[in-house]
Amino acid sequence: MSAKAIAFEQIEKFMGWCPACKKTAHQTKQSCYFINTAIISGKTENTTEFRTANVIFPANTALFTFLFVIFFNLLMTHTENISLFLVGLFLLNIPCYLLILKTFEAAVLIDKSGVHLQAFRLKKFDIPYEEIENITSHRLEKRSKEMSLLLVIGEIAFCGFVVYMTVIKGEWKIPLLLVSLLPLILFATRKQKTHLWKLNTQLYIKTKHKKWYELNSYHSLITDEVSAAKIKSSIERHL
Numbered sequence: 358m359s360a361k362a363i364a365f366e367q368i369e370k371f372m373g374w375c376p377a378c379k380k381t382a383h384q385t386k387q388s389c390y391f392i393n394t395a396i397i398s399g400k401t402e403n404t405t406e407f408r409t410a411n412v413i414f415p416a417n418t419a420l421f422t423f424l425f426v427i428f429f430n431l432l433m434t435h436t437e438n439i440s441l442f443l444v445g446l447f448l449l450n451i452p453c454y455l456l457i458l459k460t461f462e463a464a465v466l467i468d469k470s471g472v473h474l475q476a477f478r479l480k481k482f483d484i485p486y487e488e489i490e491n492i493t494s495h496r497l498e499k500r501s502k503e504m505s506l507l508l509v510i511g512e513i514a515f516c517g518f519v520v521y522m523t524v525i526k527g528e529w530k531i532p533l534l535l536v537s538l539l540p541l542i543l544f545a546t547r548k549q550k551t552h553l554w555k556l557n558t559q560l561y562i563k564t565k566h567k568k569w570y571e572l573n574s575y576h577s578l579i580t581d582e583v584s585a586a587k588i589k590s591s592i593e594r595h596l
Contacts, residue, residue, distance in 0.1 A: 407591050409584040410464040411553055414477050415577050417460045425453070433530055442530060446537045453538075457545050461552055465578065467591040472562065474576070484576065486595040490563045494585050497557050558585035562592070 428449045436442040459479050466473040471485040500508075519535065522528040559579050567574040580588070 405591075406469075407467040407587050408464060409580060409588070411556070411584055412463050412465050412578050412580040413460070413553065413556060414463055414474065415579065416478050417456075417463065417476070420478055421453075421456050421460070424456070428452075429534070432534065436530075439529070442533065446533065450537055450541060453541055454544070457541065457548070461548055465580070465584075465588060467588060469595075472588075472592060474578070477576070482576075484562060484564060486592070488564045488566065489592060489596060490565050490574075491596075492560060492562050492589055492592050494558055494560045494589055496582070497559055497579070555581040558582045560585050560588060 428445075432442060432445045432449065436445050456479070459476055462476040464475040466475070471483055472489070474482040474484070519531055523532050556579050558581060559577060562576045562578075564574045564576065
């Protein structure tokens with residue numbers, strides 16, 4: 358064998374060629390199969406929905422306050438017997454607890470048919486898009502130091518009034534009423550802290566027509582900033 362042939366053989370061995378192996382054709386193995394998923398042209402309907410339960414309705418608070426004032430006046434003016442008063446307190450606390458629990462079922466659902474407010478004034482309230490005139494929002498500012506100071510002064514004044522009515526006037530109804538409401542207040546505060554967070558934005562949904570029992574055509578809700586932006590954009594897309 359010539360030196361030239363020996364040199365070519367050494368180069369072929371260096372490149373991976375083996376004289377004992379048969380010549381084979383290279384085959385490509387495909388482990389993934391791709392299917393052409395071309396979009397069929399045609400009219401499609403946007404069925405995107407948005408729902409949030411991180412919301413409270415000021416209308417529920419107003420309704421609760423209205424009912425509480427009625428029960429409070431009835432207890433203070435029509436029950437002189439302590440036994441009847443205690444029974445009245447018990448009957449007052451039952452609907453108060455039920456109302457508080459119901460208000461924490463509040464939720465907002467935005468879908469193709471309109472805006473659905475769950476537990477709004479303790480019932481389901483639907484607003485179709487054709488009834489909505491506009492929607493506005495604003496950021497709720499944190500309580501200032503001056504306002505916090507005024508609230509503290511008001512609480513101190515209220516406690517002083519209760520002590521005066523109890524010790525000087527001998528009034529026993531107000532202390533009993535406050536003591537009975539203390540667990541309710543603590544329950545509502547704890548439930549709000551565990552179920553709701555960052556309620557810093559208020560939305561106003563203005564409708565074209567209002568019911569006879571409504572003071573205005575605005576429906577207000579308070580939620581977090583992200584949910585408020587999504588609710589607002591979802592409604593505006595349909596207007």
